[in-house]
Amino acid sequence: MKRAIAIILETILFLFVWFAGNILAGIPSSHIPDWTVDLKASRYFVLDGLIFMFVLYLLFLAVGAARHRLRSVALTSTTAVVLALVLGLAMKFGFATR
Secondary structure, rough: OHHHHHHHHHHHHHHHHHHHHHHHOOOOOOOOOOOEEEEEEEEEEEEEHHHHHHHHHHHHHHHHOOOOOOOHHHHHHHHHHHHHHHHHHHHOOOEEEE
């Protein structure tokens, strides 16, 4: 039960980081690089939030390795990242139109 709650909370955290990264990419005064992939002439995919999400995932794995609990952290965080990736793409996070 504790692991299921951790997966749900981490999924929400990963979705929030992905969404916030996409919002920061739209602010012209932000000093982060703009990573985009052109899909069509008027559609593109902003990779900023997705990259921030995977950096947070690697941070979770590093903390788990430092605490010698890599196996349980890797299972929980990997499940949460996959769920966040599926939910985020279903909610069309990162897709934008010019």
